[in-house]
Amino acid sequence: MVADMRAGRRPRRPRSIDVLIGRKVEYVRLGHAVVLSFSGGPQVLVETVAHLDAPGGRVDVEPGEHPSDVLAVLLGDTVRAAWTLDGGELRIVFCSGAELSVGADADVESWALVGPEGVLMVCLARGELAVWGDTTSTRLVA
Secondary structure (H helix, E strand, O other): OOOOOOOOOOOOEEOOOOHHHEEEEEEEEEOOOEEEEEEEOOEEOOOEEEEEEOOOOOOOOOOOOOOOOOHHHHHHOOEEEEEEEOOOOOEEOOOOOEEEEOOOOOOOEEEEEOOOOHHHEEEEEHHOOEEEOOOOOOOOOO
């Protein structure tokens, strides 16, 4: 008999990440981790495959030695909504209609958010979220 590690676990509600709302993508750094840097200082680090749904269609973006530069379409775009889903998936919706999603990895950390006032959110292996600080604060730091 194999025990289900999630047995008895209550589903989490989507968790809003308001510290990103209203912020513009200022730069994208490609490499072994993809980094999206937003106005006011927050950054999202992606260390696994991400999916970008944009007007041109769906594109998979994988960090590494030869990552796709397709995320450049987000430069100057503003975040309309951002949240996490049960299981650790990150979703960011932009005013242009583009949507970035990053799922959880079974073996490693898949993404992290570093924000103002000590905010840190990390998607650990298997989608468990570790959170420090208030991710629901809407106060924009200049």
